[in-house]
Amino acid sequence: xxxxxxxxxxxxxxxxxxxxxxxxxxxxxxxxxxxxxxxxxxxxxxxxxxxxxxxxxxxxxxxxxxxxxxxxxxxxxxxxxxxxxxxxxxxxxxxxxxxxxxxxxxxxxxxxxxxxxxxxxxxxxxxxxxxxxxxxxxxxxxxxxxxxxxxxxxxxxxxxxxxxxxxxxxxxxxxxxxxxxxxxxxxxxxxxxxxxxxxxxxxxxxxxxxxxxxxxxxxxxxxxxxx
Amino acid sequence: xxxxxxxxxxxxxxxxxxxxxxxxxxxxxxxxxxxxxxxxxxxxxxxxxxxxxxxxxxxxxxxxxxxxxxxxxxxxxxxxxxxxxxxxxxxxxxxxxxxxxxxxxxxxxxxxxxxxxxxxxxxxxxxxxxxxxxxxxxxxxxxxxxxxxxxxxxxxxxxxxxxxxxxxxxxxxxxxxxxxxxxxxxxxxxxxxxxxxxxxxxxxxxxxxxxxxxxxxxxxxxxxxxxxxxxxxxxxxxxxxxxxxxxxxxxxxxxxxxxxxxxxxxxxxxxxxxxxxxxxxxxxxxxxxxxxxxxxxxxxxxxxxxxxxxxxxxxxxxxxxxxxxxxxxxxxxxxxxxxxxxxxxxxxxxxxxxxxxx
Amino acid sequence: xxxxxxxxxxxxxxxxxxxxxxxxxxxxxxxxxxxxxxxxxxxxxxxxxxxxxxxxxxxxxxxxxxxxxxxxxxxxxxxxxxxxxxxxxxxxxxxxxxxxxxxxxxxxxxxxxxxxxxxxxxxxxxxxxxxxxxxxxxxxxxxxxxxxxxxxxxxxxxxxxxxxxxxxxxxxxxxxxxxxxxxxxxxxxxxxxxxxxxxxxxxxxxxxxxxxxxxxxxxx
Numbered sequence: 045x046x047x048x049x050x051x052x053x054x055x056x057x058x059x060x061x062x063x064x065x066x067x068x069x070x071x072x073x074x075x076x077x078x079x080x081x082x083x084x085x086x087x088x089x090x091x092x093x094x095x096x097x098x099x100x101x102x103x104x105x106x107x108x109x110x111x112x113x114x115x116x117x118x119x120x121x122x123x124x125x126x127x128x129x130x131x132x133x134x135x136x137x138x139x140x141x142x143x144x145x146x147x148x149x150x151x152x153x154x155x156x157x158x159x160x161x162x163x164x165x166x167x168x169x170x171x172x173x174x175x176x177x178x179x180x181x182x183x184x185x186x187x188x189x190x191x192x193x194x195x196x197x198x199x200x201x202x203x204x205x206x207x208x209x210x211x212x213x214x215x216x217x218x219x220x221x222x223x224x225x226x227x228x229x230x231x232x233x234x235x236x237x238x239x240x241x242x243x244x245x246x247x248x249x250x251x252x253x254x255x256x257x258x259x260x261x262x263x264x265x266x267x268x269x270x271x
Numbered sequence: 272x273x274x275x276x277x278x279x280x281x282x283x284x285x286x287x288x289x290x291x292x293x294x295x296x297x298x299x300x301x302x303x304x305x306x307x308x309x310x311x312x313x314x315x316x317x318x319x320x321x322x323x324x325x326x327x328x329x330x331x332x333x334x335x336x337x338x339x340x341x342x343x344x345x346x347x348x349x350x351x352x353x354x355x356x357x358x359x360x361x362x363x364x365x366x367x368x369x370x371x372x373x374x375x376x377x378x379x380x381x382x383x384x385x386x387x388x389x390x391x392x393x394x395x396x397x398x399x400x401x402x403x404x405x406x407x408x409x410x411x412x413x414x415x416x417x418x419x420x421x422x423x424x425x426x427x428x429x430x431x432x433x434x435x436x437x438x439x440x441x442x443x444x445x446x447x448x449x450x451x452x453x454x455x456x457x458x459x460x461x462x463x464x465x466x467x468x469x470x471x472x473x474x475x476x477x478x479x480x481x482x483x484x485x486x487x488x489x490x491x492x493x494x495x496x497x498x499x500x501x502x503x504x505x506x507x508x509x510x511x512x513x514x515x516x517x518x519x520x521x522x523x524x525x526x527x528x529x530x531x532x533x534x535x536x537x538x539x540x541x542x543x544x545x546x547x548x549x550x551x552x553x554x555x556x557x558x559x560x561x562x563x564x565x566x567x568x569x570x571x572x573x574x575x576x577x578x579x580x581x582x583x584x585x586x587x588x589x590x591x592x593x594x595x596x597x598x599x600x601x602x603x604x605x606x607x608x609x610x611x612x613x614x615x616x617x618x619x620x621x622x623x624x625x626x627x628x629x
Numbered sequence: 630x631x632x633x634x635x636x637x638x639x640x641x642x643x644x645x646x647x648x649x650x651x652x653x654x655x656x657x658x659x660x661x662x663x664x665x666x667x668x669x670x671x672x673x674x675x676x677x678x679x680x681x682x683x684x685x686x687x688x689x690x691x692x693x694x695x696x697x698x699x700x701x702x703x704x705x706x707x708x709x710x711x712x713x714x715x716x717x718x719x720x721x722x723x724x725x726x727x728x729x730x731x732x733x734x735x736x737x738x739x740x741x742x743x744x745x746x747x748x749x750x751x752x753x754x755x756x757x758x759x760x761x762x763x764x765x766x767x768x769x770x771x772x773x774x775x776x777x778x779x780x781x782x783x784x785x786x787x788x789x790x791x792x793x794x795x796x797x798x799x800x801x802x803x804x805x806x807x808x809x810x811x812x813x814x815x816x817x818x819x820x821x822x823x824x825x826x827x828x829x830x831x832x833x834x835x836x837x838x839x840x841x842x843x844x845x846x847x848x849x
Contacts, residue, residue: 051551057551073611077607126609204665241665250662252636261731415778416834445787483835620848
């Protein structure tokens with residue numbers, strides 16, 4: 045599987061070349077275009093799908109999501125992938141390790157990478173936010189997207205990242221939810237609220253922009269919804 | 272008939288060699304060293320396989336900078352290495368910030384316009400703004416903010432009129448008069464598009480209009496030379512008088528069931544056409560068919576056959592997130608956008624204000 | 630203070646290295662990441678009353694954040710803005726600049742953040758009754774949705790109100806209809822701003838109101 049990123053960083057698309065018998069697993073809805081010979085199957089993240097309704101229910105609760113498997117027939121094939129929002133993409137080669145990825149940032153991976161939705165690290169801390177986390181394990185290429193540009197922070201000591209800016213991080217890092225600066229009050233008044241503190245050694249990939257802040261700045265102009 | 276443009280090496284008027292090198296470098300986005308070498312090797316072919324109109328535009332633009340060149344009928348074999356290529360190191364992909372800065376905005380020539388459709392998709396292949404001494408060659412214009420927030424400033428010659436998508440005007444000269452026209456009529460209404468196209472007329476002298484499409488993304492230009500192009504309904508930005516803009520009713524099987532509003536606008540005739548994308552623009556040459564998510568189609572050339580179908584089995588139809596796709600067959604060109612409107616619409620949902628009851 | 634704007638025009642963000650005891654003054658919720666030892670305090674900008682004015686009449690926020698490096702070494706902080714788009718840095722040397730609501734991101738300590746009466750016209754255009762004026766000495770970061778374009782004005786020019794980001798004090802803004810009554814209403818342009826005078830106006834190539842009116846017909 046070869047990945048080429050185009051039009052970085054504003055509205056990055058990934059062009060993926062698959063050899064025959066190679067399978068690319070993608071987030072549902074990421075496909076822009078494919079060559080004519082591409083076979084598509086849809087499953088939930090676990091191979092043994094337990095009925096569509098049940099899967100849909102789990103989808104709504106944020107505990108599951110559908111993924112597509114693209115496999116070219118009778119020769120190599122081409123696949124273009126995009127993302128929901130504007131922004132950049134990055135690739136990462138898993139080398140027998142785990143990467144924690146913010147759910148909305150996952151785009152695609154090689155078939156053999158294990159996608160685990162069971163990771164609960166932040167669950168209680170970001171309650172109410174519709175953020176879920178994936179734990180990608182094993183060996184193989186991973187394709188992620190971000191809202192905005194992606195910048196890596198090499199943590200060696202302590203770093204603070206606003207919770208809306210995390211794309212992915214090495215599982216080797218310790219993290220805690222805390223305040224920005226010394227005072228809780230000032231952290232809230234300063235608009236930062238809860239932030240994430242990473243400790244140890246490893247990399248955090250950050251997105252330059254916070255989708256939540258952008259969304260809120262649109263609210264006043266949007267058509268009201270019913271519920 | 273194909274032409275090639277040959278740089279004679281002669282400079283017009285009192286143009287200095289340094290100045291000419293600089294102009295050439297800016298126009299073709301090549302390093303000055305390369306431009307200097309080009310001059311040293313003159314006469315040299317700087318562009319091949321262009322049609323007559325395009326060739327004339329180049330010639331005129333170069334002459335304006337004091338660089339003489341001639342237009343010659345293309346011989347069958349032109350050595351590739353004789354052609355000055357725009358700097359390709361920035362072209363393809365990976366260098367993110369360079370890419371964006373490469374499309375710098377401030378100097379009028381650096382944000383030059385693409386002359387032919389082949390150049391519009393790949394933002395780095397922008398060439399130069401042409402002169403509109405001959406109105407048939409199109410209006411003078413300038414791109415800025417590409418590729419993520421494309422913006423076009425069009426110079427309207429005295430007493431001529433430019434059609435612009437309603438509410439896309441961002442700036443204009445004070446002598447420009449705006450008039451709202453019912454464009455497209457009922458069928459345009461059905462496509463969910465705003466009913467109106469505004470006409471901007473430059474009264475009493477040349478004037479400029481700056482156009483900012485609503486969706487974040489790139490902007491492209493093509494000069495239609497008695498050609499036809501199909502645009503996805505919200506991709507239309509602006510056109511000159513010679514371009515006929517009509518909504519083409521899809522028919523139920525193609526449009527209605529797609530659920531993606533694949534309504535098309537047909538643009539044909541002679542003149543400038545500007546169109547925009549949501550996200551970056553990808554250009555694909557279709558030889559042997561291609562499958563495209565309906566939400567990612569921007570435009571395609573006449574002659575391509577297409578049909579709407581589902582992407583996989585029925586389970587995929589509902590859960591793959593791809594819904595319907597468009598299967599193209601035949602030979603031609605497709606322009607795609609790297610983001611889909613539907614995904615944005617569902618992303619934005621939680622941010623919408625909640626309607627008060629009653 | 631060392632700073633660099635990165636991410637291109639599409640998604641500008643600012644990397645800043647604060648030297649010991651240096652203070653960065655920023656709009657709330659602009660920090661995306663920082664060294665854990667940088668302290669954040671929030672305060673009213675220019676006192677409580679002016680803070681209220683700023684919020685309710687100038688369209689800005691009530692509080693403002695102060696990031697201070699209290700260590701003995703340089704410390705990094707990354708700032709961003711709410712919307713994707715270009716960020717610029719302007720170095721003030723006694724001159725001043727006016728911002729439309731939302732454009733201001735951050736500044737160094739020597740810069741004064743002031744409010745000026747913008748006129749009733751500005752209020753009608755929902756741009757707030759007061760305008761933000763920065764003056765003094767130091768760096769100011771501002772940004773907007775979309776790429777930014779400089780327009781040198783000498784005389785008169787018309788700009789869609791939602792596309793104006795910043796302008797030099799020599800520029801006057803006047804509101805007018807885009808065309809005739811019918812055209813202005815149905816043509817989607819409505820009110821536009823006639824700018825007059827001599828100086829620079831910074832224009833954004835996209836607008837949030839344009840984005841929302843583009844997506845609204847697709848929402849149900």
